[in-house]
Amino acid sequence: MTRTPVNVTVTGAAGQIGYALLFRIASGQLLGADTPVKLNLLEIPQGLKAAEGTAMELDDCAFPLLRGIEITDDANKAFDGANVALLVGARPRTAGMERGDLLSANGGIFGPQGKAINDHAADDIKVLVVGNPANTNALIAQQHAPDVPAERFTAMTRLDHNRAVAQLAKKLGASVDDIKKLTIWGNHSATQYPDIFHAEVAGKNAAEAVNDEKWLAEEFIPTVAKRGAAIIEARGASSAASAANAAIDHVHTWVNGTPEGDWTSMGVVSDGSYGVPEGIISSFPVTTKDGRFEIVQGLEISDFSRTRIDASVQELIDERDAVRSLGLI
Numbered sequence: 001m002t003r004t005p006v007n008v009t010v011t012g013a014a015g016q017i018g019y020a021l022l023f024r025i026a027s028g029q030l031l032g033a034d035t036p037v038k039l040n041l042l043e044i045p046q047g048l049k050a051a052e053g054t055a056m057e058l059d060d061c062a063f064p065l066l067r068g069i070e071i072t073d074d075a076n077k078a079f080d081g082a083n084v085a086l087l088v089g090a091r092p093r094t095a096g097m098e099r100g101d102l103l104s105a106n107g108g109i110f111g112p113q114g115k116a117i118n119d120h121a122a123d124d125i126k127v128l129v130v131g132n133p134a135n136t137n138a139l140i141a142q143q144h145a146p147d148v149p150a151e152r153f154t155a156m157t158r159l160d161h162n163r164a165v166a167q168l169a170k171k172l173g174a175s176v177d178d179i180k181k182l183t184i185w186g187n188h189s190a191t192q193y194p195d196i197f198h199a200e201v202a203g204k205n206a207a208e209a210v211n212d213e214k215w216l217a218e219e220f221i222p223t224v225a226k227r228g229a230a231i232i233e234a235r236g237a238s239s240a241a242s243a244a245n246a247a248i249d250h251v252h253t254w255v256n257g258t259p260e261g262d263w264t265s266m267g268v269v270s271d272g273s274y275g276v277p278e279g280i281i282s283s284f285p286v287t288t289k290d291g292r293f294e295i296v297q298g299l300e301i302s303d304f305s306r307t308r309i310d311a312s313v314q315e316l317i318d319e320r321d322a323v324r325s326l327g328l329i
């Protein structure tokens with residue numbers, strides 16, 4: 001435990017995901033039990049006091065791995081020397097807000113944060129964007145960081161992945177551990193496509209084990225894709241603990257690797273694989289090793305899957321075109 005601490009920057013630290021996330025990072029669940037961390041918390045001025053309160057509680061946990069907490073409303077300071085950045089803070093959609101307004105408001109956040117990462121983060125920076133619309137916010141940040149390799153900007157679809165694993169396990173009476181190689185394609189939105197055609201349950205093909213295309217089309221896919229809205233409806237607030245858990249999983253897997261015989265889902269910059277236009281940030285099946293990821297190649301895509309992947313990718317293209325026409329990238 002004599003290692004230099006890893007600098008982890010969290011934006012939106014005083015929000016509900018932040019509250020569910022910071023204690024887990026500080027306890028070692030993000031980077032491992034032998035990796036000390038230093039937390040840099042970025043908030044807007046109105047959020048600073050609540051972030052101070054969370055920092056007091058972090059102190060009170062006496063986490064052995066936590067080597068310091070800085071709180072600021074200045075992105076240049078927050079990302080200074082950052083090795084890992086979790087961009088959680090975003091402008092939520094409020095009543096009467098059009099999509100263009102939402103994209104503009106978030107462009108005003110993720111553009112400057114991307115530039116601050118470009119100018120101040122450590123050379124090995126890894127960025128996860130959680131704040132919605134996550135894929136396009138990640139694209140905006142990436143486009144403002146020309147000196148950072150594009151593949152270091154990722155968007156979170158791990159919550160969707162975990163939701164899909166849980167639903168599939170429930171349907172088959174299997175354990176979540178038995179489910180492998182499930183994929184979320186496309187956007188973190190209601191158009192996402194959770195794909196079980198290459199998934200395995202205890203070594204057998206999951207789609208064959210389910211053998212029920214009606215359940216797939218009418219229950220499984222909509223349940224996973226609309227789970228965020230269902231949580232808001234039930235809880236009166238959006239997913240927070242499960243979103244924080246997925247953020248931990250995403251970074252942990254990116255840093256430590258996917259197990260042999262499995263993959264995960266991450267929103268990553270497309271290299272043109274599977275007909276997804278180069279440059280947009282779309283969810284793909286990926287394997288990770290030594291802090292790098294690779295898009296899984298060579299999967300056969302059925303017509304059922306193709307239509308759904310294309311629809312979600314089209315939404316990402318439309319979002320990219322909208323932020324382009326607003327001058328945000």
Ligand SMILES: NC(=O)C1=CN([C@@H]2O[C@H](COP(=O)(O)OP(=O)(O)OC[C@H]3O[C@@H](n4cnc5c(N)ncnc54)[C@H](O)[C@@H]3O)[C@@H](O)[C@H]2O)C=CC1
Nearest residue numbers: 012014015016017043044047089090130131132156159243
């Ligand atoms: N990708 C995914 O799977 C999921 C994404 N989300 C998204 O995560 C985001 C955060 O969710 P919650 O924590 O529940 O929201 P929240 O509203 O509780 O917290 C957001 C925090 O961000 C702060 N913030 C706003 N602008 C900021 C800026 N420019 N810099 C730093 N901080 C800023 C706010 O002051 C607030 O404390 C939302 O956009 C939500 O839609 C939520 C669940 C899943």
Ligand SMILES: O=C([O-])CC(=O)C(=O)O
Nearest residue numbers: 132159227228229238239
């Ligand atoms: O819709 C939201 O704000 C929350 C969200 O992304 C999710 O739960 O998947």
